[in-house]
Amino acid sequence: MASEELARKLQSRLSATQEAVPRPEPEQSPVRPKPQGSDAACGDSSSELSAKLTRRLDINEGNAAPRATRVFNPYTEFKEFSRKQIKDMEGMFKRYDTGKDGFIDLMELKLMMEKLGAPQTHLGLKNMIKEVDEDFDGKLSFREFLLIFRRAAAGELQEESGLLALARLSEIDVSTQGVMGAKDFFEAKMQALSVGSKFEAEIREEKEERKRQEEEKKQRHAAFKQLQSTFCS
Numbered sequence: 001m002a003s004e005e006l007a008r009k010l011q012s013r014l015s016a017t018q019e020a021v022p023r024p025e026p027e028q029s030p031v032r033p034k035p036q037g038s039d040a041a042c043g044d045s046s047s048e049l050s051a052k053l054t055r056r057l058d059i060n061e062g063n064a065a066p067r068a069t070r071v072f073n074p075y076t077e078f079k080e081f082s083r084k085q086i087k088d089m090e091g092m093f094k095r096y097d098t099g100k101d102g103f104i105d106l107m108e109l110k111l112m113m114e115k116l117g118a119p120q121t122h123l124g125l126k127n128m129i130k131e132v133d134e135d136f137d138g139k140l141s142f143r144e145f146l147l148i149f150r151r152a153a154a155g156e157l158q159e160e161s162g163l164l165a166l167a168r169l170s171e172i173d174v175s176t177q178g179v180m181g182a183k184d185f186f187e188a189k190m191q192a193l194s195v196g197s198k199f200e201a202e203i204r205e206e207k208e209e210r211k212r213q214e215e216e217k218k219q220r221h222a223a224f225k226q227l228q229s230t231f232c233s
Contacts, residue, residue, distance in 0.1 A: 103141055106129065116165070116170060120162050132147045
């Protein structure tokens with residue numbers, strides 16, 4: 001019994017001693033200040049993203065104000081062409097812009113080349129657009145369409161280029177005009193206009209000849225009627 005009591009006293013004293021000794025507090029890592037620049041950058045990025053999302057929402061709802069765009073004037077930018085030539089090119093562009101969106105996409109270009117008698121492969125059509133696609137949108141605007149004829153006139157297109165075939169076939173009938181033998185694009189253009197004028201003159205002559213023949217036929221018929229009436233009277 002005495003030994004048990006002595007053991008309890010020793011245990012009690014040991015416990016009291018441990019409670020009296022202060023325990024060291026755990027070390028805390030130093031707080032590092034956040035760089036101000038990162039917060040600012042995050043704030044700017046969030047603001048920019050928020051602005052883009054807001055404008056996209058406004059566009060979808062039709063509430064976005066139109067942004068100012070550079071006005072394109074083909075007559076001042078493409079002074080090497082006459083107004084009539086540009087009008088002809090515009091007419092051709094609109095004819096093949098079947099979507100009426102102001103652009104000629106890959107499928108519309110495919111139809112154009114087939115109509116001109118120079119069909120292209122899918123890769124060939126993509127390369128044609130790529131040659132003049134300044135804004136990398138994968139389709140031809142009217143300005144990019146005019147660039148085809150500018151580069152054709154300047155001799156900047158390769159002989160195997162589909163764009164050169166487009167320029168030749170759309171403006172000049174190579175089967176009769178011989179674009180290969182012309183000194184340049186404009187000389188071939190003048191040759192085409194000359195032949196066109198001659199063709200129109202031939203048509204006028206044929207119409208006048210038919211009119212003259214009809215008039216002679218009427219005169220013969222009238223003379224026959226008059227002769228017939230003389231015998232019958």
